[in-house]
Every structure is written in structure tokens, then in C-alpha cells.
Amino acid sequence: MTSELGELSSLEALAEGTAHPAGEDFFPLLARSLARALQARAVAITEVLASQEIRTIGSWPVQQQQADSEHKEDGYIDLPLEDEKGAVLGHLHVQHDAPTPLKRDQRLILDVFAGRAAAELRRLRVERGLGEAEERFRDLFDEAPIAYVHEALDSRFIRANRTAQRILGICPEEVAGTFGVSLVPDTPDARRRVREALASVGRGADTSGVVLELKRKDDGRPIFIQWWSRPDPGGQYTRTMFIDITDRMLMEREKARLQAQNVYLQEEIKSTCNFDEIVGTSAALKEVLENVRRVAPTDSTVLICGETGTGKELIARAIHSASRRADKPFIKLNCAALPAGLVESELFGHERGAFSGAIQRRTGRFELAHHGTIFLDEIGEMPLDVQAKLLRVLQEQEFERVGSSHTTKIDVRVIAATNRDLARAMREACFRQDLYYRLSIFPITLPPLRDRADDIALLAKFFAQRCGPRVGHRVESIDAETMHRLIAYPWPGNIRELENLIERALILSGSNVLHVGPEILGPAAPGARAGPDTAILPARVSAPVPVPEVVVASLEAVQREHILRVLRASSWVIEGGRGAAARLGMKPATLRFRMKKFGISRSTDQSQSR
Numbered sequence: 001m002t003s004e005l006g007e008l009s010s011l012e013a014l015a016e017g018t019a020h021p022a023g024e025d026f027f028p029l030l031a032r033s034l035a036r037a038l039q040a041r042a043v044a045i046t047e048v049l050a051s052q053e054i055r056t057i058g059s060w061p062v063q064q065q066q067a068d069s070e071h072k073e074d075g076y077i078d079l080p081l082e083d084e085k086g087a088v089l090g091h092l093h094v095q096h097d098a099p100t101p102l103k104r105d106q107r108l109i110l111d112v113f114a115g116r117a118a119a120e121l122r123r124l125r126v127e128r129g130l131g132e133a134e135e136r137f138r139d140l141f142d143e144a145p146i147a148y149v150h151e152a153l154d155s156r157f158i159r160a161n162r163t164a165q166r167i168l169g170i171c172p173e174e175v176a177g178t179f180g181v182s183l184v185p186d187t188p189d190a191r192r193r194v195r196e197a198l199a200s201v202g203r204g205a206d207t208s209g210v211v212l213e214l215k216r217k218d219d220g221r222p223i224f225i226q227w228w229s230r231p232d233p234g235g236q237y238t239r240t241m242f243i244d245i246t247d248r249m250l251m252e253r254e255k256a257r258l259q260a261q262n263v264y265l266q267e268e269i270k271s272t273c274n275f276d277e278i279v280g281t282s283a284a285l286k287e288v289l290e291n292v293r294r295v296a297p298t299d300s301t302v303l304i305c306g307e308t309g310t311g312k313e314l315i316a317r318a319i320h321s322a323s324r325r326a327d328k329p330f331i332k333l334n335c336a337a338l339p340a341g342l343v344e345s346e347l348f349g350h351e352r353g354a355f356s357g358a359i360q361r362r363t364g365r366f367e368l369a370h371h372g373t374i375f376l377d378e379i380g381e382m383p384l385d386v387q388a389k390l391l392r393v394l395q396e397q398e399f400e401r402v403g404s405s406h407t408t409k410i411d412v413r414v415i416a417a418t419n420r421d422l423a424r425a426m427r428e429a430c431f432r433q434d435l436y437y438r439l440s441i442f443p444i445t446l447p448p449l450r451d452r453a454d455d456i457a458l459l460a461k462f463f464a465q466r467c468g469p470r471v472g473h474r475v476e477s478i479d480a481e482t483m484h485r486l487i488a489y490p491w492p493g494n495i496r497e498l499e500n501l502i503e504r505a506l507i508l509s510g511s512n513v514l515h516v517g518p519e520i521l522g523p524a525a526p527g528a529r530a531g532p533d534t535a536i537l538p539a540r541v542s543a544p545v546p547v548p549e550v551v552v553a554s555l556e557a558v559q560r561e562h563i564l565r566v567l568r569a570s571s572w573v574i575e576g577g578r579g580a581a582a583r584l585g586m587k588p589a590t591l592r593f594r595m596k597k598f599g600i601s602r603s604t605d606q607s608q609s610r
Contacts (some may be wrong), residue, residue: 003263026120027058034113035060038095038106045117047090049169057090077102082117089121147225148241150232155180155198155350158237162564167223167244169216172522183214183532185222186405188353189361190214197227211245222406257363278314279462280455284447288315295442296322301394303379304417306446309494312417315379315446318374319415328372336378344386345402354403366399366410368438379439380420380431387432389391394438449491449498456487463502464514471506472566472584475514482516489521507562560598563591572602 031043075096078325080090092114092356102110141148146165151157157178160170170178184194190213197210210227229240278289294303296319304312307523320330338346345354349364365374376382382390393399398409416439425431448458459476467472491497505516563584570580574588581588 027117028060029058030117030120031058031115034092034110034340037109037113038094038096038102040096042093042095044093045090046093046298047121048088054091054136065374074564077110080116081114081121083118083122083125089118089125092117105221147242147244148321149180149242150218151180151238151240153237160428167242168214168226168499169218169221174217180216183217185213185215187213187351188403189351192353211249212242226550257305257367260363260368278311278318279458280452282447282452282454284452285455288444288446289318289443291444292318292322294321295444297441299323299413301413301439301441302414302415303441304441304446305422306417306419307448307494308419309496310448311495312419312446313375316373316375316415316417320375320413323373323413324411325372330373330375331369332375332377333365344389347386348399350388350402351404355399361401364399366393366403366412367408369412370410371412373415376414376416378417378418378420380418380422380425384430386462387435391432391435391438394435437599449494453487456498457483459498459532460486462500463499464506467499467503467506469583470563470585471503471505473509474512475509476508476512478514482514485516485518485521500567549602560592560600562599563598565602567595567602 027045031045034040035043043060044056047057048054049256077092077094077096079092079094079205081092083089084334092110094110111328141159142161145163146163146169148159148161149157149164150159157170157180158174160168160175160178164170165172165175168178168183182193184190193210193212197212212225212227214223214225215221215225223244223246225242226245227240227242229236229238265341278285291316302316302319304315306312307492316332317330320326333346335343345362345364347364347366349362349367352359389399393410393412394414396409397411400407422436422440427435428432449459460483464475486498493500499517501521502514505514505520509515563580566580566583567574570578570583573579574581574591576582579588581591584591586594
């Protein structure tokens with residue numbers, strides 16, 4: 001009966017010791033249960049640390065921290081606890097009161113306890129390794145210089161490392177409540193890119209190196225990221241990493257803006273407008289120039305009014321050149337030269353996909369003029385809906401591109417010009433009153449050429465000198481009869497008409513004294529008077545020169561005659577600083593091509609002269 005009770009007690013101890021769940025008190029309970037099962041005096045379980053030190057992790061009785069290993073009696077048992085490869089993880093120490101050999105069933109019980117202890121030590125080793133690895137990976141995840149984000153299928157953030165939080169403007173406590181799609185700007189291009197990227201992830205495909213535009217959560221500033229994402233093998237979330245390329249993208253945008261500005265300015269340089277020369281000494285012009293001198297140093301908006309051809313753009317450029325923005329761009333837009341639907345896009349730019357045909361983002365004139373001046377010619381032709389947006393730019397110095405909700409801040413001075421009666425346009429509800437008052441802070445009215453009779457002689461001589469090299473014919477003076485006729489003419493086309501007429505007269509002239517016949521100019525205005533500035537011309541009056549036959553000839557005949565005249569004047573020298581090509585303003589190869597085209601040669605000309 002006693003033997004049966006002993007066996008029952010051993011089984012209970014075995015069950016109690018080996019069935020206990022893992023935890024901090026597992027090994028002390030295992031030691032107590034083993035001592036009970038074997039009726040041992042003491043049991044200790046030790047672990048071999050990585051440093052080869054040995055520590056006790058469970059013992060019985062509790063006060064005995066280690067089995068007495070100094071008495072190497074037959075009653076002392078030391079059983080190594082090994083892993084799968086035979087490496088010693090620890091020891092199981094059992095000490096009896098007497099050196100009695102263990103019975104077979106006791107040995108089996110000891111092996112069961114030893115196996116359970118070894119299994120728990122192996123589990124602890126694995127758990128510690130996983131914990132250390134997790135800690136290392138957590139540090140790597142959180143401290144990595146590349147942004148890492150785990151997102152649920154609805155784009156809700158699960159985890160985001162510190163770099164991602166910094167780039168996206170998110171606090172640690174905001175990570176769990178942030179949805180990735182909420183950081184996408186409300187522009188067609190940005191949303192299209194995100195849709196395409198998410199569709200790739202949804203198909204289970206890797207998304208590598210996609211450039212996305214986002215906005216920071218804290219202040220809404222735009223950011224650009226290069227994005228890599230792939231679904232988790234379980235399909236429950238995506239693993240995303242990205243790098244911040246905002247500086248690079250902004251530099252590329254600025255480069256594109258400067259390139260567009262450069263192209264625009266090069267086109268302006270090629271134009272024929274003489275923005276650095278204002279010719280005249282009349283009182284009316286002096287009053288205009290005094291107004292220019294007063295308003296140029298300010299940033300006030302200027303409205304220039306005047307008839308067509310009076311030089312409104314010339315005055316606008318003079319204001320810009322005398323301002324502190326002189327080294328910044330001067331951008332112009334003729335509001336009457338564009339269809340009504342394109343004026344807004346030209347002024348403010350547009351996003352890709354903003355409307356049909358918008359295949360790429362376009363930088364508007366206001367962005368090109370940042371820190372400089374924008375000249376809005378023919379402002380009276382601007383559509384009413386665009387007038388409202390222009391008013392906001394004048395008031396707030398900000399705008400949105402067409403198709404974008406992002407506000408762009410600018411620093412631009414506005415100069416406008418018109419040949420329309422804006423007061424009448426306001427009465428007819430064709431022009432906004434509030435915009436007119438914002439534009440006309442400093443109005444300048446340009447006098448027509450008929451009110452600047454004192455300047456006609458100076459202007460005529462100036463245009464003759466400037467246009468001479470272009471048409472290949474120079475003149476030394478303008479005859480007095482022509483000058484009287486020019487002063488008497490009413491000039492409905494103003495200065496532009498005068499310039500065009502002088503150039504046409506140079507083409508037709510066969511003398512070094514410029515003559516403009518009544519057939520070219522038209523009848524003189526009644527009551528015309530000669531201006532005092534005619535005294536600056538040579539006091540010589542030539543007889544009226546008959547209109548040459550070339551007037552009714554073809555354009556090619558006129559060109560041929562000009563080239564032939566210049567070749568004779570340069571003694572048939574084509575190249576060089578004094579050659580005919582330089583005088584005509586063309587390349588030698590071009591001149592030779594035209595000589596061949598028109599059948600011009602020195603031998604032919606000499607034979608005809610004989």
C-alpha cells in the first residue's frame with residue numbers, strides 16, 4: 001500500500017511539474033515537483049549563459065540556491081540539459097539523503113523532468129533571440145534614414161518610422177489616425193499618380209520608384225517623394241518605403257521655370273521693340289517721362305492709356321528699367337491676342353489634365369514674372385471672369401493654377417495698358433470697376449503723335465538711321481519738303497506708322513537724301529505746320545523725286561535691287577566687317593544663295609554697265 005501511495009505521489013508530482021505553463025516560476029516549480037517525485041533532499045536547475053557563467057534559475061528548497069556539488073557522493077546526480085545539436089544549455093542537479101541508486105521508474109521520471117527543463121531552456125533561448133532581433137529590427141525600422149510605413153488596405157497607417165513622421169509632418173500619436181490618401185493634394189495630376197500607384201499595389205505588383213506629390217499634414221506644404229510599395233504576403237497591409245525628393249523636384253521646377261523664362265526673354269530680344277530708346281523733346285513727352293521717373297521706384301500698379309502705336313510698351317519697359325526690379329524679368333501678355341478661354345491659362349498656368357489638351361503642367365506668366373514686372377497689354381480685352389481672378393492677384397498676391405487648389409504666392413508688379421475707353425467699358429458692364437480702380441493707382445496717358453509735332457523730325461531721323469542697315473540702304477539726310485510733309489500728316493497710326501513709312505521709303509529710295517512723295521504718305525492734313533526741330537536737318541531742298549518703278553514691282557525685284565546696290569557699295573566684297581553680308585545683316589552663305597537665286601554676279605553687272 002505504501003509503495004502504491006509513493007507511485008501515486010510521484011505521478012502527481014510529474015504531472016504538476018511538467019504540465020505547468022511556461023513563465024518565471026516554471027523552473028522553481030519544476031525543481032519542487034522533481035524533489036517530491038524522487039523524494040530528493042535538494043534539486044537545482046542551472047543555466048549556462050553566453051558568457052559561460054552559470055546561474056541558478058530554480059531550486060528546492062528555496063534557500064538552497066545550488067545543489068551541493070562539493071560532496072561527490074553516489075546520491076548526487078548531475079544531468080546536462082542539451083539542445084538539438086548537443087550543446088549544453090544548463091544542468092539538472094539532484095541530491096539524495098543516501099547514495100541509493102535510482103530505480104528504473106525514478107530514472108524515467110528524471111529523464112522526463114530533464115527533457116521538459118531542456119525544452120523550456122531552448123524555448124527561452126529562441127524567445128530571447130527573437131526579442132533581441134525584434135529590438136534590433138525595431139531600432140532599424142525607427143531610426144532608418146529611409147521612411148517606412150505599414151498601411152492597411154484602406155491606406156490607414158499601422159506603423160510609421162521617425163523619418164516618415166518627419167517628412168509627412170505627423171506626430172507619433174497621430175500615426176494610427178492618419179490615412180495616406182488624405183495627404184494627396186487636390187490636383188488632377190497628383191491624384192492620377194496616386195490612383196495608378198495604388199492600382200499597381202492592388203494587383204499585387206511591386207511599385208518601384210514612383211514619384212508622388214503629397215502635402216504635409218501639419219502645415220500643408222507640398223512635398224515630393226519617391227515611393228516603393230509591395231503587399232504583405234498575407235495580403236492584409238502594404239509595406240511602403242519612400243525618400244524625400246522635394247528639394248530636387250523644386251530645383252527641377254525652378255530650372256524649368258528659368259528655362260521657360262529664358263526662352264521667353266530670348267524671343268523678346270528677337271523682337272523689334274526699341275525698349276531702351278525714347279526719342280523726343282516735346283513738352284507732352286517730357287511730362288510723360290517725369291511721371292515715369294516718379295512712379296518707377298515704387299511698386300505701385302500703373303495703367304498706361306493711349307492710342308494704338310503711341311509706345312505704351314516702351315513706357316512700360318522704361319518704368320521697369322528704372323525700378324528696383326530692373327534685373328528681374330519683364331514679362332508681357334497681349335490680352336487681345338489670345339482666345340478668351342486661354343487667357344487664364346497663360347496668366348496663371350495649368351496642371352496636367354486640367355482641361356482637354358493640357359498634356360503637361362504649364363508655368364503661367366505670373367510665375368515667370370516672380371520678383372519682376374508683368375505687362376498686361378490691351379487689358380480692356382480681358383474676359384470678365386479672368387478680371388475677377390486678376391483682381392485677387394492684385395489684392396492678395398496669390399493665385400491657383402487652372403486645375404489646382406494649391407495657392408501660389410508671388411511678388412509681381414503689374415503694369416497694364418489699353419487703347420480703349422475704360423470708363424465707357426465700365427458703363428457698358430464690360431470692365432469691372434473694382435479692377436479699374438486697382439489698376440489705375442497711377443495712370444499715365446500717352447499723347448498721340450499729332451500732338452507731338454516737335455518730335456516728328458527727331459523720330460524720322462532716328463528711324464532712318466536704325467532701319468538703314470536692316471534694308472541695306474543708308475541716307476545722310478531727309479529733304480525739307482519731306483519733313484514738312486511728315487509734320488503736316490495727322491498720323492492715325494502714330495509712331496508705329498511713322499517707323500513703317502520710313503522703312504518703306506528707305507527701300508524705295510535711290511539717293512542718300514531721303515524723300516517721301518505724296519503718293520506714299522497721302523495728302524497732308526489741313527492746317528499743318530512745320531515743327532521747329534526741322535532745323536537739325538541739313539538746309540537743303542531736293543527736287544521731288546519721281547516714284548521709282550520698283551513701287552509696283554514684286555518683292556523679289558525689290559530685294560534684288562537692294563542686294564545689288566549694297567554689293568556695288570562694298571566693291572563686291574562679301575565677307576568681313578565691311579563686306580556686303582555684314583551690311584545686309586546676313587551670313588555670307590545666305591548672301592551667296594540669294595545672289596544665285598536672283599541671278600546676281602559681278603561680271604553680269606559690269607557687262608550691263610558697259
